[in-house]
Amino acid sequence: MSLPTGVERRTVDDRERLVTRGEPVYGEPTVGEWRVWDAGRSKLGAMLSIGVETGLDGGETVLYLGAASGTTVSHVADFCGPTYAVEFAPRPARDLVGVASSRENLFPLLKDARRPETYAHVVERDLGVIVQDVATRGQADVALRNRRFLRDDGRLLLAVKARSEDVTAAPADVFDRVREQLAEGYEILETRRLDRYHADHLAVVARPR
Ligand code: SAM
Numbered sequence: 001m002s003l004p005t006g007v008e009r010r011t012v013d014d015r016e017r018l019v020t021r022g023e024p025v026y027g028e029p030t031v032g033e034w035r036v037w038d039a040g041r042s043k044l045g046a047m048l049s050i051g052v053e054t055g056l057d058g059g060e061t062v063l064y065l066g067a068a069s070g071t072t073v074s075h076v077a078d079f080c081g082p083t084y085a086v087e088f089a090p091r092p093a094r095d096l097v098g099v100a101s102s103r104e105n106l107f108p109l110l111k112d113a114r115r116p117e118t119y120a121h122v123v124e125r126d127l128g129v130i131v132q133d134v135a136t137r138g139q140a141d142v143a144l145r146n147r148r149f150l151r152d153d154g155r156l157l158l159a160v161k162a163r164s165e166d167v168t169a170a171p172a173d174v175f176d177r178v179r180e181q182l183a184e185g186y187e188i189l190e191t192r193r194l195d196r197y198h199a200d201h202l203a204v205v206a207r208p209r
Helices: 043-049 071-079 090-100 139-145 171-182
Strands: 007-012 015-021 034-037 062-065 083-087 106-110 127-132 150-161 186-193 201-208
Touching: 007 034, 015 043, 015 071, 043 071, 043 150, 043 201, 062 071, 071 083, 071 090, 071 106, 071 127, 083 090, 090 106, 127 139, 139 150, 139 171, 150 171, 171 186, 171 201
Parallel strands: 062 083, 062 127, 083 106, 127 150
Antiparallel strands: 007 015, 015 034, 150 201, 186 201
16 A cells, blocks of 8 residues: 655654654654654544555545644644545634644635535535545534545545444444445545444545435
8 A cells, every 4th residue: 555645654763754844743753854643643543554545645635523632633744735624613623723833735714614604615526535534423414515526536544433423322233324324425435444443433545426
């Protein structure tokens, strides 16, 4: 699996880690101008670490749903093009604005990802990538509602948290239901459990159908 341009593997403290080049954000270790991308704190970092075929080349325009305080989206903006970061909780969004201040291609949006019509006038169409990590009930629905932004051969990179859908159900059953729902608007290319880094999470790579 090739990594996107701008993401490298480096040995840091005797461990092989992913790194991107940019301003540190969350106290992560750095090597020169490179900073460690902690797969334990990032579902997209975990996907790349375990070799999921994300289709990311680097340089894509990205819509990131569930940006929180900017841990992962800061790495994304380090190797991608314009990066629209949607987060609906004001507290993390404040931190996100700070993270964006040193990244001219990162655009924070204090918006609800279930209501894409509220940011459709800002976000470009024909995007290369949607990254989604909202960890709330209705994760497939959020992906379907935002599909309108993706170009035909674009990629959805989705992290599904089973417990956010149903705390009592077996994660495998939750993932089956999410896959079924997603198929209404996406062709699923790959799914992988992320348990090595994130318990009861499923990574999904899909493209619009
Ligand atoms: N992706 C982040 C990272 O790796 O740095 C972590 C995201 S955290 C697991 C999930 C985030 O999604 C929370 O900050 C939460 O407020 C946000 N979120 C949940 N539902 C949302 C919605 N409907 N619209 C926007 N943000 C949402």
